[in-house]
Amino acid sequence: MGISLADYRRSIPLLLAFIFGLLYAFEWYVDIRIGDFSLSSFLEKEMLRYFNAMYSIAIGIGAINIFRIHYRTVSRRRPYWEFSLLVLILIPVMAIISTLGGRYAIDPKGEVIPKAVYDFFNPIWNVLYWKVMSIINVMMFALLGFFIISAGYRAFRARNLDSAILLLAGILVVMGQAPVNAAVWPGFETIKNWLMDVPNVAGRRGIILGAAIGGLAYGVRVIFAYERRPTLAGGE
């Protein structure tokens, strides 16, 4: 009965999760130095290098996934394929412009690549990054305001006792938060502060405490191989 490749594929990730899980947890509490060797700096610096290497490979695989999905959408003329075509064109364009003229450009001082290349691409990168991408990002964030109104409208409907209490608490917090209401009656602010500092904080701390203990138990499960799915070592 030899050990098959599948056995190694299962046991190696579990072994690594066990060793590094314990090592990182141990290092948090105990500082070990032997001569020039320091466990903390080994984990922080050396292991970070491995992580960065893995991350770089992962970026490449992620990019391949994007191209594969959008290429298939275009080639099969699926609905809205035109947007996928834009993605296929713009990703390499932006990558080239960023590499030659972006904030982390490959040679901004012009030591190898002529300086004129950086000077040409940098203004284009500035426009695309700060005047297009950042603006779109801010716009997506601003949409949140409208979503809060529509979700709030549904949440604050007094259908039963619980939702009536929620509605009342919501109204009181809004009244206390708006300066004009505090000017009408200062008591709104006192009530708002109490609601925010006492029941709200108590509820949040309960959830945080429960989640911390749950997380701890989950971590122990992963380290000691009771939970195998995130390490891709079976367990289905």
Added chain:
Amino acid sequence: MYWLEISEILLREGRVAQGIVLLIIAILTIFALERAKRSPEKITVRKIPAVDAMEEAVGRATEMDRPVFYTPGMSGLSSLATLSALSILGYVARLTARYNVPIIVANRNWIVYQVAEGIVKQAYMSEGKPDQFSPEMVRYISSWQFGFTAGCLGIFQRERPAANFYMGYFYAESLELAESGYRIGAIQVAGTTSTAQLPFFVAACDYVLIGEELYAAAAYVTRDPRILGVLYAHDLGKLFVIAITLIGALAITAGSNFVIELLSK
């Protein structure tokens, strides 16, 4: 002797009590898991409605002939919430394989994307349907927070999933995802440990795993009584923390700071 002269092993100040608490909870967890292994019939688990709703949601997607959408959140693999979300993904992917309904897994993190792909592939193999797995099911969207959000909203509009799962750690995009999912009429199950985003999910989703329930669900979905023992460990850990809190409250009331001083060591 030479080794001792050049080595230093120091306990980090301010973390000793924390380490002892961690050790106690770790021992309680292993004790609970081993106890559950020996006598699984003694473990009774309360129902978690959100977990029971997962199969119902996938069943609904099957009836409507529309895909299932799943995201393991915004954080990387260093977040326990993400790991738990990936555990639950294994369960949901098995359900979609069983019911022959496509799943779309949207990722923000490069590394999480690859683990998610492995988990979905493994789930389809476990169900004896490896040929039904397609690499297009697991997608890397964008590492930009709102780029990722826009990508997910695009999937909602184009592919109209009938069941949406949001598991893991979320930030401001939580409400944009959940509200857009509500608008396309999807049944939605969320789970997060982020207290700032929980109210948004509660307002816009049908079922929510609140805080520790996210970790409990990862054990619950296995239906394996031995793993379910970890829920018993959660309770033991909570009892332990409640006891410390009560002792601390009584001590402070009596004018003593000894619990605070002990925990600060």
